Structure formats: C-alpha cells, structure tokens
Amino acid sequence: MLFRQLFDAESSTYTYLIADLITKEAVLVDPVLEQVERDRKLLNELGLSLKFCLETHIHADHVTGTAKLREATSCLGVVPENAYATCADRVIRDGEVLEIGSVSIEAISTPGHTDSHMAYRVNCTHLLTGDALLIRGSGRTDFQGGDAGALYDSVTQRLFMLPDKTLVYPGHDYHGHTVSTIGEEKQSNPRFTKCNRNDFIELMKNLNLPSPKKMMEAVPANERCGNLIRI
Template structure:
C-alpha cells in the first residue's frame, strides 16, 4: 500500500492519497480545490489512476476538489450516505468497504461534527477520522446539524474501541501535528479525558468559536461537488 498525507496550509486540511501498489489504482480522501494541480501531478509522477475522490463529510472550511478531479481523471465522487450532495456518483454506507486493489477502506459512521460524518478504516490499523477526532481535540458541533452528545458517543463508543496502537490521521491540524494513536487520544486529549457525556456537551456548547471564514462559500459549493 502507498499512503501519503498531504497538507493545505490555508485551511489546515489534510488530504490522503491511498493506492494499491499491485494495481496502481488510487483514492484521494478530502481533496482541496486549490491543491488539485498538486495532487494530479503526484498521481502522474507515481503512475497512479485515480478511482475515487472520497469525502469524510460536507466541509465548511474549504471547497472540495472532487468536481475538478472528476473532469481531469474521470474518477468517481463518493460522499457519506445522508450527505446532501445530489451530484455525487455514489454514497457510501456505514460498514461498506471500498477496495483499491488489495487495500480496504471501510466506512464507519461517526456523526456529531455533522450528521453524516464518516471515519474510514484503512487496512486494519489506520483511521482517517476527518473532523470527528483530531489530535488532542475534536471537531466543533455548532453548525451543520452538529450534536455534542452524538459526537461523544461516536468517539467513545466507536473510535475508542479500536486497539490503542491504531493510528489516527485527522482531517485537520492547527499545531503542526501529523499523526496520533487511539491510546494517546484516550490518555491526553483534553476534550475527552475525565469527561462525562454531560460535561462534554457543556464544554462543546460553550466554546463560542467564530464561524469558519469560508463557510458561506464552502458549504453550498461542497453540496455541489465543489462547483463554486
């Protein structure tokens, strides 16, 4: 398996390139519109064919590169079921698996940040957690049908049931961190350590964060597969 973590500095977004080294088929998870040229150049250099552009959720802080990638590579755009994205080629359901050659990518419903958020298990030991679980943090819950209680359940009842050695690759990081583990987040994540469901809900409901700068542009565009 080929696995690459790519970064968009403006939105602090991680895009993930995953490919089968047997078939040269590839998938991009959470691509960013402004980084499509970078991503296509890398695919070409590595001799890969892009099969899927896959989203963890409808993003509010950047515009997806899916539409542009479809036009350039003929890949299929895939979004979580229940996401309000009618232009997608496919919706992926909880428990469903995409195969890229020998590489499995399993969808795990982890709502809370949004009501249709998915985490993806790559192989057996890597979780692409999107905006659900971040390194020493978690996604906000104050827009797009977010729900702090549901997010707490997604993290504690689903993600925290994986072995402590399972790698955590988030959708964003704002402090220069790239990867964590389930064990680390159980032990050190300040949003979750020693929190009850009730105290977590109270914490999340009182963050008082400003809206993402691109929210008014990004959400409508992403519901249209990245067509601005």
C-alpha cells in the same frame, strides 16, 4: 499500500492519498480545490490512476477538489450516506468497504461534527478520523446538524473501541501534529479524558468559535461536489 498525508496551509486541511502499489489504483480523501494541481502532479509522478475522491463529510472550511479531479481523471465522487450532495456518483454507508486492489477502506459512521460524518479505517491499521477526532481535540458541533452528544458517543463508543495501536490521521490540525494513535488519544485527549458526556456537551456549547471564513461559499459548493457558481 501507498499512504501519503498532504496539507493545505490555508484551511489546515489534511488530504490523504491511498493507493494499491500493484494495481496502481488510488483514492484521494478530502481533496482541496486549491491543491488539485499538486495532487494531479503527484498522481502522475507515481503512475497512479485516481479511482475515487472520498469525503468524510460536507466541509465548511474549504471547497472540495472533487469536481475538478473528476473532470480531469473520470474518478468517482463518493460521499457519506445522508450527506446532502446531489452531485455524488455514489454514497458509502456505515460498515461498507471500498476496495482498491488489496487495500480496504471501511466506513465508520461518526456523526456529531455534522449529521452525516464518516471516519475511514484503512487496512485495519490507519484511521482517517475527519473532523470527529482530532489530535488532542475534536471537531466543533455548532452547525450543519452538529450534535455534541452524538460526537462524544461516536468517539468513545466507536473509535475508542478500535485497537490502541491504530494510527489516527485527522482531517485538520492547527498545532503541527501529523499522526497519533487511538491509545494516545484515549489517554491524553483532554476533551475525552477530562469530560464525561455531560461535561463534553457543556464544553462544546461554550466554545464560541467564529464561523469558518469560507463557510458561505464552501457548504453550497461542496453540496455540488466542488462546483462553484459565480455571479
């Protein structure tokens, strides 16, 4: 398996490139519009054929690169079940497995950050947690159908049930971290080690974070898989 972590500095977003080295089929998870040319160049350099663009959720802080990548490569856009994205080629459901050659990508429903969020377990070793579980933190829950109680349950009852050695790769990082493990997060993530469910709900209620800068543009654009409408 080929696995690459790519970073967009403006939105602090991680995009993940996953590929089977025999079939040369690839998936991009959470591509960013401004990084499409970077991603296409890397695909070409590695001799990979992009089969899917896979989203963890409808993002509010960046516009997805799916529309441009689909136009350039004829890949399929895949979004979580119940995500409002009328442009998607297909949806992925909890427990469903997306396969590229010998690589399996299992969808794990993890609502809370948004109401239709998925994490993805790759070959049972790498866990792409999107905005549900961050390294020593978690995603916010104050818009897009977010629910703090649901997020606490998603992390503690689904993600923390995976083997401790499972590698954790988040959708964002703001402190220079790149990877963790389930065992580390169970032991050291303050939002879950220092909070019970009620404490977590109260904490998330009082974060008072500013709205993402691109939210008004990003959410409607991502509901169109990254197609921008200019007036």
